[in-house]
Amino acid sequence: MEGVPGISLSNVCKTYRTRGAEIVALEGMNLECPPGSFTALIGPSGCGKSTAMRIALGLEDHDAGEVRIAGQAPATATASGITGVAFQDAALLPWRSVARNVSLPLEVLGRDPQRYSHEIAKLIELVGLKGYENSLPGQLSGGMRQRVSIARSLITSPEVLFMDEPFGALDQIRRRQMNVELQRIWQETRSTALLVTHGIDEAVFLADYVVVMHANPGRVVEVIEVPFPRPRTEDLFSTPAFHELTDRIARVLHGN
Amino acid sequence: MATDRTRWQGFWRSPALRNTLVLLVAWEVIGRLKLVAGGALPPVSDILVRLWADRADYPGHVAATVWSSTLGFVIGNVLAVVAGVLFVLFPRLQRLARGVNIAIFALPAIAIAPILVLTLQGMAPRVVLAALGVYFVTMTATVVGLSQYDSRSADVVRAYGGSDWQVMKFVRLRGAVPDILGGLRIAAPNAVLGAILAEFGGGGRWGLGTYLLGSLGRGEPARLWGIGLMATLIAGLSYAVFALISARVLGSTRSVTLNTALPPGDGDANAPLALRVAWAAAAAALPFVLWWAFIRLTGVPEMIAKTPWGVVDYLFFADASGVARAKLGTALLQTLPITALGMVAGLGFAFLLAISSRMMPGFIRAFMPIALVTQTMPLVALTPLLVLMLGRGISVTLWITISVTFFPAFVLLVQGIQRVPQSVLDLPRAYGASAWKELRMVSIPAALPYLFAATRLTVPRALLGVMIAEWLATGTGLGNLLNQSRGYLDYGMIWTVASVSVLLSVAFYYLVLMVERRTLTRLGMQVVE
Numbered sequence: 001m002e003g004v005p006g007i008s009l010s011n012v013c014k015t016y017r018t019r020g021a022e023i024v025a026l027e028g029m030n031l032e033c034p035p036g037s038f039t040a041l042i043g044p045s046g047c048g049k050s051t052a053m054r055i056a057l058g059l060e061d062h063d064a065g066e067v068r069i070a071g072q073a074p075a076t077a078t079a080s081g082i083t084g085v086a087f088q089d090a091a092l093l094p095w096r097s098v099a100r101n102v103s104l105p106l107e108v109l110g111r112d113p114q115r116y117s118h119e120i121a122k123l124i125e126l127v128g129l130k131g132y133e134n135s136l137p138g139q140l141s142g143g144m145r146q147r148v149s150i151a152r153s154l155i156t157s158p159e160v161l162f163m164d165e166p167f168g169a170l171d172q173i174r175r176r177q178m179n180v181e182l183q184r185i186w187q188e189t190r191s192t193a194l195l196v197t198h199g200i201d202e203a204v205f206l207a208d209y210v211v212v213m214h215a216n217p218g219r220v221v222e223v224i225e226v227p228f229p230r231p232r233t234e235d236l237f238s239t240p241a242f243h244e245l246t247d248r249i250a251r252v253l254h255g256n
Numbered sequence: 257m258a259t260d261r262t263r264w265q266g267f268w269r270s271p272a273l274r275n276t277l278v279l280l281v282a283w284e285v286i287g288r289l290k291l292v293a294g295g296a297l298p299p300v301s302d303i304l305v306r307l308w309a310d311r312a313d314y315p316g317h318v319a320a321t322v323w324s325s326t327l328g329f330v331i332g333n334v335l336a337v338v339a340g341v342l343f344v345l346f347p348r349l350q351r352l353a354r355g356v357n358i359a360i361f362a363l364p365a366i367a368i369a370p371i372l373v374l375t376l377q378g379m380a381p382r383v384v385l386a387a388l389g390v391y392f393v394t395m396t397a398t399v400v401g402l403s404q405y406d407s408r409s410a411d412v413v414r415a416y417g418g419s420d421w422q423v424m425k426f427v428r429l430r431g432a433v434p435d436i437l438g439g440l441r442i443a444a445p446n447a448v449l450g451a452i453l454a455e456f457g458g459g460g461r462w463g464l465g466t467y468l469l470g471s472l473g474r475g476e477p478a479r480l481w482g483i484g485l486m487a488t489l490i491a492g493l494s495y496a497v498f499a500l501i502s503a504r505v506l507g508s509t510r511s512v513t514l515n516t517a518l519p520p521g522d523g524d525a526n527a528p529l530a531l532r533v534a535w536a537a538a539a540a541a542l543p544f545v546l547w548w549a550f551i552r553l554t555g556v557p558e559m560i561a562k563t564p565w566g567v568v569d570y571l572f573f574a575d576a577s578g579v580a581r582a583k584l585g586t587a588l589l590q591t592l593p594i595t596a597l598g599m600v601a602g603l604g605f606a607f608l609l610a611i612s613s614r615m616m617p618g619f620i621r622a623f624m625p626i627a628l629v630t631q632t633m634p635l636v637a638l639t640p641l642l643v644l645m646l647g648r649g650i651s652v653t654l655w656i657t658i659s660v661t662f663f664p665a666f667v668l669l670v671q672g673i674q675r676v677p678q679s680v681l682d683l684p685r686a687y688g689a690s691a692w693k694e695l696r697m698v699s700i701p702a703a704l705p706y707l708f709a710a711t712r713l714t715v716p717r718a719l720l721g722v723m724i725a726e727w728l729a730t731g732t733g734l735g736n737l738l739n740q741s742r743g744y745l746d747y748g749m750i751w752t753v754a755s756v757s758v759l760l761s762v763a764f765y766y767l768v769l770m771v772e773r774r775t776l777t778r779l780g781m782q783v784v785e
Binding site: 057058059075078079080081083085087088089091092093095104105107108109152156162 | 406409
């Protein structure tokens with residue numbers, strides 16, 4: 001698989017048609033994520049960043065253009081279990097324990113969760129929830145639920161990892177903690193990661209490339225490389241270089 | 257000792273328990289003093305004594321009723337859940353079955369009891385009527401539960417290549433369990449009512465309905481009350497069992513966070529008009545096709561079992577059709593005005609009480625449990641008791657209609673008003689609005705959709721109540737016509753009354769729905785399912 005982009009969107013177009021109105025969600029969107037890289041997709045509400053991710057996952061159709069996940073069509077890639085996904089909300093099934101929520105993708109893919117019990121336990125430990133295997137989501141805090149959803153996204157040992165604002169519902173402090181943890185977890189797995197977010201801090205802290213999008217119509221305006229070496233620590237948030245970069249991205253975001 | 261005392265105080269603080277006790281004491285006193293219709297309401301102690309004296313009779317009757325209602329409950333609910341799942345997976349199928357569903361919902365059970373007795377053997381009529389009583393409630397609850405799934409969880413399953421069926425299996429079915437249990441809870445007393453109604457119309461030796469019918473002419477109020485209370489107890493217990501189960505399950509099913517995304521809506525809304533008309537026509541025709549198929553399959557002779565065409569023939573083309581039409585017309589003129597009057601009174605009273613409930617929350621807390629208990633009472637078992645107290649005149653019909661529409665409407669309205677968020681209520685008050693103004697601006701508009709829903713939902717109950725009263729007490733109207741026709745073996749008239757009462761019920765349902773859609777669309781509100 002060396003050299004094949006983890007995620008590639010070329011010239012993808014998507015228009016929503018409602019009664020009497022057409023909304024161009026994506027107009028000729030191009031995106032290429034090198035294998036093993038971490039890419040953040042950032043932009044204002046309605047710029048189509050979530051739509052782009054949903055199209056890449058095969059959750060929505062597109063009107064034109066080509067989408068490839070590790071060289072395959074989205075439906076083939078997701079059904080073969082090489083992708084992982086975490087959404088804005090943890091979206092856990094409230095009646096399943098932590099361990100059974102983590103194993104859900106295996107069951108959807110028709111695999112026997114029993115044979116993965118070692119991996120499930122390891123992932124739950126990796127996200128810091130050892131001892132909560134049998135708890136129900138209702139008994140966990142928001143941050144803990146989000147960690148379950150991260151563990152779930154990794155259970156298939158994905159080559160390509162999709163995250164749609166996974167920490168959008170958390171407060172600023174918890175969010176930074178989770179950013180540090182996500183970096184650590186991702187570095188262990190070395191998958192191609194795509195993070196949709198509207199937090200500039202989060203994007204710069206986590207990503208190798210920050211892709212800035214604009215709305216009406218949704219399109220990519222600039223790709224910015226993030227030079228900071230890894231592992232990045234929480235101190236990075238307060239360095240001048242970090243602020244310089246976030247300021248630059250903010251200017252691109254606001255169109256000047 | 258200290259815990260005993262607090263428990264005792266807790267008991268007195270629970271308004272529902274306290275009111276029940278007060279009610280029982282008042283009942284005993286009124287009964288002892290023979291204040292109601294010269295002893296038609298016996299004191300509680302007499303009823304219990306009589307119950308003990310009759311203890312040898314009860315086991316057989318109770319067992320028969322419980323057995324047939326349980327069997328009907330199981331069969332009806334299995335069909336209902338399967339149908340609900342199919343309707344959600346294939347929305348076209350639901351559109352096709354709409355006519356059948358509405359007909360089953362709207363049919364006054366008493367009207368088709370004689371038909372089932374004519375066409376089916378042994379216990380089958382009781383089981384079928386019990387099953388029909390539960391089908392619509394559970395089917396609707398299943399469809400609602402499966403439709404209101406968490407789209408985010410479904411996305412997770414789909415993101416791993418999950419199919420529609422896998423989304424159903426992992427997310428929707430388990431998520432619908434609380435709704436289905438809620439449906440079963442309401443359906444359980446319906447099954448008991450259905451079984452008792454069929455026992456009424458169907459002879460046989462055992463069953464509370466048979467027992468009640470046999471005790472009617474004896475002038476023994478205490479025994480009638482005993483049977484009525486026993487039937488209520490069975491229905492109430494069946495309700496309580498499912499209320500308990502659903503309370504247990506609910507905790508682990510509520511979504512932990514609020515999903516703001518709405519599930520996808522009706523896919524065929526933009527279909528060409530001709531296609532939609534075709535579907536509607538097919539849906540309207542299906543009940544009649546099933547009716548015809550039912551007659552053919554049971555193989556009952558044509559003399560006894562009438563096809564849809566047989567009814568039309570009986571009413572318009574046969575030799576005695578003029579007489580039949582005249583009889584039916586007279587009966588309708590007696591039944592319809594009283595039904596309408598009772599419904600208007602019941603709904604109006606419920607509406608007034610419900611919108612003022614914000615001002616006296618204590619009263620509602622005490623009254624709601626009583627209102628809920630009356631929902632589970634098997635109407636048919638109570639009619640003779642009301643007849644004892646109110647006589648055989650028109651007032652008994654009116655009271656029965658009012659009571660069968662008032663309680664469900666009241667419960668629905670109060671639940672609807674309680675859904676108004678506190679912040680919305682606080683807003684007018686924050687600007688110094690009076691209680692009346694708050695009522696006019698928030699509570700009344702908020703209650704309106706539920707008033708419409710209550711009107712739609714109580715039509716069949718009102719018609720059922722009137723017909724039971726007519727059958728058992730007043731000797732007028734459709735209910736009496738049905739009973740008489742059984743005696744005269746006038747099969748054509750039995751089928752005619754049954755189909756006319758179902759058609760009336762359906763027609764009224766659609767009439768209300770139409771007014772409701774127009775009004776609520778103009779006000780920018782949603783129709784309550």
